Amino acid sequence: MEAFTIKDLENLSGIKAHTIRIWEQRYSLLKPSRTDTNIRYYSNDELKKVLNISILNRYGYKISEINRMSLDEMNEKIRALADTEARLELTLNKLVAAMIDMDMELFETLIDQYTAQQGIAGAIQMLVFPFLEKIGILWQTNHITPAQEHMVSNIIRQKLIAGIDRSPKPQTKHKTIILFLPPDQYHELGLLFMQFLLKQEGHEVLYLGCDTPVKELEYVARLKKPDFIYCHLTSVAQNFQLGKWLTQLGQQLANFPVVFSGPALNAWRNKLPAQMQLKSSFQEVIEAFK
Template sequence: MNAFTIKDLENLSGIKAHTIRIWEQRYTFLNPQRTETNIRYYSGDELKTVLNIALLNKYGFKISHIDRMSRDEMREKTLSLNQAQAQQERIVNELISCMIDMKLDEFEILVDGYIKTKGIEKTIPQIIFPFLERIGILWLTNHINPAQEHLVTNIIRQKLIMGIETCQTPLSQRKTVLLFLPEGEHHELGILFTYYLFKSRGVKVIYLGANVPLKDVEYVATLKKPDFLYSHLTSVAHNFNFEKFLVNVQNRIPEFSVIVSGALTQTYKKRVPTNVTFKKSLSEVTEYIGAL
């Protein structure tokens, strides 16, 4: 059985935990269980209910009205929302539901259906990246069960690679970026995400991939002379020393500007080398690339 904390519900639905607690007191659609230490936990069905309620409430339905609906009625109302943004958010919710229930065929059918109607270029920013941001894969990896993560990320990785291969843009920045993940980092979705964004902005990409020794990064950078380097750290190995990595970056490739994003940048408090810049959120990454 899937069990979710109130923080999970907040992360996945966008509804603050304080609001969820108020809903529990006033309405009937949530009935959490409690652990022996009195901590709330919610079922997968309750999570899906909150996703639907959050969507309907955002697009004009009063909570008191939603409270009188059955789950089937909620589902019917979400399908009837005709705003484009609402439909995108509904599909993201459905992807989350498929992930929770491990319905991988349905998950891929949803993604492929969107690709068929909108194209891969719109599918990536409209539903794939919002989905990844909601479940935390781009920045943190503890929002969902690791088994669920592996199953859906393998599907999404294929779609991202397809998007990268088919991406065409009239833009040409005459800039080159070298993308890499350091030794101990194997989560490629974040760096593939940036690959797509850079390519869509007309930036030439040299992609080294995951788990790359810094000496190899130095060799390629010295040979190819990119305008800057980029790395995204999602969930590195336990023995990964972020401070040591930054010091080595400064010592080995001081002449190159290096952009680093991901979860580790959000908590790092020590001095950052002069040739390294942190991007601490998805919005900072997209704003940086959009401004090139």
């Protein structure tokens, strides 16, 4: 993708769009292009520069100082940062840049290096999931190409499955939980991440995965009698009738507690059936299963 909006820059860098506009007016750091209708858009290089600026600014450098730095000086100052959070943020930004450049070898190397330092659990919780949160808005707005999304998703999926496979088998099972995605829905990274977390907590996980018809979900639920059923919706297809699906789910799974999370449901304002709960974070989901 070669055209990012100012909102994309805000979501990825944490710098408010209003502040970015002021910097453009006062300094020479950013020079966005404009569409025929005079709307700003930013290149890959502009985005990467904003990510670097955000780190330096957050860790003590004034924007007037940064404005006088060359790109090499910026990179040198960033590499010199000793703060642990700064180093993590730098790695996250490198992952974003590698995704944008479609440098999948670098992308995987960054994850592997962090895994070597922090272990698979640390890499998934501290690096992979924050990365997914960071770039999730681009997936929802189609501001990265399907090729970028697929390659990044496949690498992360492999790492998540490796972490799941390495999870110790619990001596005693706490709860039995079914994980699934609705029909024609295939964004499963959030669901895989929750499978990893639940196995770390000692729960038995029945992973149905993507594209699960309600009828099949009901069959497994009646057979296995889970303590909970869980779904994480990152996004839904345009023709997916969310309200109708929730109603059907509520009717056919009336005797089972169902927990939801994910960006696709964050804006849901209608009342859910009595046995359903909507959680705003993975941590809230984990708490609900205790």
